[in-house]
Amino acid sequence: MTGVALVGAAAVPCGRIQRPREAPLQALEHETLAGCVLAAMADAGLPKESIGALVFTHPRPYTPQRYFGTFMANWLRVATSGVLVEVLGDGMTGGLAFDAAAEAIASGRAEVALALGANFETATPSPEHMNLIMRATGDLDFHVPFGFTPLSWYAMDAVRYMHEHGVAREALATVAVKNRRHASLNPLAQYRRPVTLEEVLAQRPIVEPLGLYEVAPMSDGAACLVLAREEVARSLGRPYARVRGRGFYHEGAHQISEVPNDMIAFDAAARAGRAAFAAAGIGPQDVDLAELYAPATIVEVLVSEALGFAPRGRGAHAAAAGETALGGRIPINTSGGLLSRGHPPYISPLYAFVELAEQLRQRAGERQVAGAEIGVAACELGNYNAALVHVLEARA
Amino acid sequence: MRLAIERVAGRRPWPPRCSEFTERFWRALAEGRLTTTRCAACARLAFPPRPFCPHCWHRSVEWVELRPGGTVYSSTVVHAAPAVFAHEAPYRVGIVDLDDGLRIATRLLGVAEGFAVGARAELVVLAYDDGPLFAARVRG
Numbered sequence: 001m002t003g004v005a006l007v008g009a010a011a012v013p014c015g016r017i018q019r020p021r022e023a024p025l026q027a028l029e030h031e032t033l034a035g036c037v038l039a040a041m042a043d044a045g046l047p048k049e050s051i052g053a054l055v056f057t058h059p060r061p062y063t064p065q066r067y068f069g070t071f072m073a074n075w076l077r078v079a080t081s082g083v084l085v086e087v088l089g090d091g092m093t094g095g096l097a098f099d100a101a102a103e104a105i106a107s108g109r110a111e112v113a114l115a116l117g118a119n120f121e122t123a124t125p126s127p128e129h130m131n132l133i134m135r136a137t138g139d140l141d142f143h144v145p146f147g148f149t150p151l152s153w154y155a156m157d158a159v160r161y162m163h164e165h166g167v168a169r170e171a172l173a174t175v176a177v178k179n180r181r182h183a184s185l186n187p188l189a190q191y192r193r194p195v196t197l198e199e200v201l202a203q204r205p206i207v208e209p210l211g212l213y214e215v216a217p218m219s220d221g222a223a224c225l226v227l228a229r230e231e232v233a234r235s236l237g238r239p240y241a242r243v244r245g246r247g248f249y250h251e252g253a254h255q256i257s258e259v260p261n262d263m264i265a266f267d268a269a270a271r272a273g274r275a276a277f278a279a280a281g282i283g284p285q286d287v288d289l290a291e292l293y294a295p296a297t298i299v300e301v302l303v304s305e306a307l308g309f310a311p312r313g314r315g316a317h318a319a320a321a322g323e324t325a326l327g328g329r330i331p332i333n334t335s336g337g338l339l340s341r342g343h344p345p346y347i348s349p350l351y352a353f354v355e356l357a358e359q360l361r362q363r364a365g366e367r368q369v370a371g372a373e374i375g376v377a378a379c380e381l382g383n384y385n386a387a388l389v390h391v392l393e394a395r396a
Numbered sequence: 397m398r399l400a401i402e403r404v405a406g407r408r409p410w411p412p413r414c415s416e417f418t419e420r421f422w423r424a425l426a427e428g429r430l431t432t433t434r435c436a437a438c439a440r441l442a443f444p445p446r447p448f449c450p451h452c453w454h455r456s457v458e459w460v461e462l463r464p465g466g467t468v469y470s471s472t473v474v475h476a477a478p479a480v481f482a483h484e485a486p487y488r489v490g491i492v493d494l495d496d497g498l499r500i501a502t503r504l505l506g507v508a509e510g511f512a513v514g515a516r517a518e519l520v521v522l523a524y525d526d527g528p529l530f531a532a533r534v535r536g
Contacts, residue, residue, distance in 0.1 A: 130478035138501070141412035142444040145529055146489050146503045147474055147481040155472035156491060163470070163513040205486075208473040208511075256491065258443035260499040263470070263491070 004102045004243040005233035006392060008044025008226030009357035010036045011350070014190040014342025017220035018062070018120040029063050029118035030075050032222040037076060037116060040224040044112075045236050050228075052110025053082035055100040057093045057117030057346045061132070062124055082110030090136055091293055093117075094223075094349030095379035095388040101227045102243055111229050115353075118222035119344035126218060137382065138255050151215050151296060153255060153383040155207035158298035160264050162209070165313035169209045173200045174320040175297035176213045176339055182326060183336025185367035188351065190219055190342030213339070216295040221344035225353050233395070241360040241375070245282070245391035247275025253385045269306035269378060272387040276376070277308075280391040284308030287391075288372040289331045289359055291352035293379035295338050295345075300324075303378055304332055307389070326367055334359065334367050349379040349388075360394040398428040399464050399530070400520045407526040409480045417447050420459065426528045428521055430464060432498070433457040443498045464519040466494040468512045468534065471504050492517050492532045503531035 012035070017027045041048060056069035065071055069086045073079075082104045087096045094117065101113035121129060130149055137150040161167060177197050183189035195213060203211035233240040249271040251257070261267070277283055284307055292307075294300035301315035309330045310318040318324055324332040335341040335355035338348055356375040358364040364372075378389045414422055421444070424431045434441050435449035436456035448455050471490030474481070481487070490504035490512070504512070505520070517532040 126476065127479035127482055130476070131480055134478045139444060141418070143501050145408060145410045145412050146501065146531075147409070147477060147484065147487055148489055148501065149474055149476065149478060151476070152472050152474050152489055156470035156489075159472060159511045159513060160470040163511070204475070205473070206476045208475070256499065256501055258441070258498045258500065260469070260493050260497070 003230045004105045005228050005230045005395070006225060006241040006243070006353060006357050007228045007233045007236060008040040008046070009224070009354045010039035010043055011188055011223035011354045012036060012221060013188045014219040014221045014344060014351070016122045018123040020123050029059060029068070029120050029222065030065065030072055033072065033116060033118045033224065034075060036222050036224040037114065040226050044226040044228070045238065046112055046226065046228065048078060050112040051078050051114060052080055053101060053104035053113035054078065054080055054084045055097045055104070055113060055115045056086040057097050057119065057350065058086040058088035059117065060119055060121045060346065062121050063118070082113065090381040091345050091348065092379045092381045092386060092388055093346040095377070097350065098225060098353055098390065099246070099388060101225070105227055105229050111232050113227045114224055115227065115350065116224040117347050117350065119346040120220045121344070122218050122220050129218065143255065149207065151207045151210065154296040154299050155210050157264050157302060157383065158209055158296070161298060161302065164264070167316045170197065170201065171316040171320045172297045172301060173197060173214055175300050176200045178319060178325045179333050179337040180340045182334050182367060183340030185365070186336050186341055188354070189336040189340055190217060191340045210296055214297045216338040216343035219342035219344045221342060221347055221351065223347050223350035223354055225350060225357070239361040239394065239396045241357055241392040242395050243390060244393040245276040245278070245280030247272035247279065247389045248387070249275070250386035253382070255382045255385060263383070264302055266302045266306035266384040269303050269380065269384050269387040269389070272389040273307040273378070276389040276391050282374065282391065286374055287330060287376050288374050289334055289369045290376040290378065291335060291355050292332055293338065293349060293352065294333070295343060297339070299384070300332060300337065303384065307376065307378065326369065331369050334364065334369060349377065352377040352379070356392050360392055397461055397463060399430055401428050401523050402520055404522045404524045406524060408524045408529055409484065411526060418445065421445050422528060425521055425530060426523070430462045430519055430530065431459050432462060434460045441496065441498055443500060462494060462496045462498070466492040466517050466519070466532065468504070468515045468517050468532070469493050469499065470513060471507070471511045490532060504534065505531050506534040506536060
């Protein structure tokens with residue numbers, strides 16, 4: 001994937017945007033997203049006519065407007081000769097949108113491509129919402145009848161990790177404190193009030209041993225990324241981020257396979273990471289910051305180990321020691337991550353690229369990683385049964 | 397080899413679907429037998445049962461009975477439950493490595509505290525009013 005650049009990005013703050021179905025005034029996905037598109041294109045400095053491809057994240061089923069992508073093309077009045085498509089892949093959806101937009105450029109089908117979407121879901125109460133999403137993270141007939149929830153799989157990762165490595169819940173929970181501190185510096189973040197470790201540990205249990213602040217909230221959001229052929233990016237005369245490597249792996253397993261494996265090795269992330277680093281010609285030690293899809297503290301720890309940012313079994317200690325915080329050895333989730341920036345699942349990876357665009361163009365303000373040159377974005381589906389990893393590089 | 401059958405009043409909150417193929421699994425389970433398919437070519441087990449081998453894609457499989465014993469690999473207690481399970485919350489679920497080499501995920505019974513990682517467990521049948529489910533009961 002050579003010659004593809006990220007040249008513009010915009011998003012609305014994560015939070016509660018959607019209103020109850022019976023409210024007289026509704027918040028509409030297309031109105032919110034259109035604002036992001038105009039802002040992202042202005043950020044890129046490109047005219048609307050340059051757009052050759054639109055890759056949308058598929059909206060949640062709570063979005064009443066169907067064929068959202070083609071509806072949106074009309075709303076924006078954008079004609080495309082490359083492709084217009086909605087993609088879907090659970091938590092990986094936003095990453096797949098970026099990937100498909102980059103592919104449209106790399107294949108020569110478009111000079112400029114947008115990866116964009118809105119994820120609205122907060123008007124649905126969490127227990128009702130879980131009736132839906134439990135069907136995405138397990139076999140409908142052989143897992144779901146027992147009451148597994150998406151987060152329950154991560155909780156079992158945490159239990160196994162604590163058992164194998166002798167790590168206390170407190171060490172894992174420091175990830176939540178760290179991410180909240182990062183979020184306090186991010187205007188796009190849903191939860192910005194700093195919290196203490198004691199506060200994190202005192203929250204009500206969600207899936208033991210994880211409490212409310214150790215897992216991601218429900219969030220609405222909208223975001224738009226502008227990708228362009230690198231020659232186009234260079235002609236704009238402003239900083240951009242170049243796609244330097246990409247890796248993907250799907251284990252051929254859905255949440256869990258009947259063949260016993262090392263569940264907390266996150267093998268797909270390790271393989272996708274190695275492929276992305278190999279394509280980029282770098283190693284994990286060369287990375288300046290990483291935005292990792294992690295709907296729970298334990299997930300950030302396990303992905304950081306799988307990608308080589310910390311040795312096996314040492315990820316929680318690395319976080320507790322401040323190595324993954326701003327100013328540390330390898331800052332992870334400077335945006336606040338899914339836990340605190342917020343988690344509109346289908347577009348959470350788009351927000352990861354928004355953060356990389358800010359950091360790699362040295363515009364992240366108080367949370368800027370000094371001299372950030374190499375950034376990594378990783379997302380997943382299942383219990384990291386699949387992973388998609390991109391390596392981006394700052395170009396001035 | 398038979399699984400203990402425990403009566404549970406009421407209906408299964410999320411009854412599994414039954415096909416012409418899997419009906420045999422659920423019927424055997426109701427009688428206390430845990431069954432699955434084994435490949436006639438490569439002899440590897442699959443779970444859930446399939447009409448072909450997922451490992452080598454051979455189309456010929458045979459039904460075999462599994463032993464109920466296993467070891468807990470991990471577990472959790474679900475407090476924030478989907479609406480259909482809210483009346484049962486909090487409840488325990490876990491991953492169990494069966495002695496026959498299969499890893500399954502199911503309800504975990506008989507754990508008072510902690511997560512029972514490494515504990516011995518036996519699969520049991522939960523006989524609801526509308527049909528069976530299986531679960532793992534940890535032997536204390």
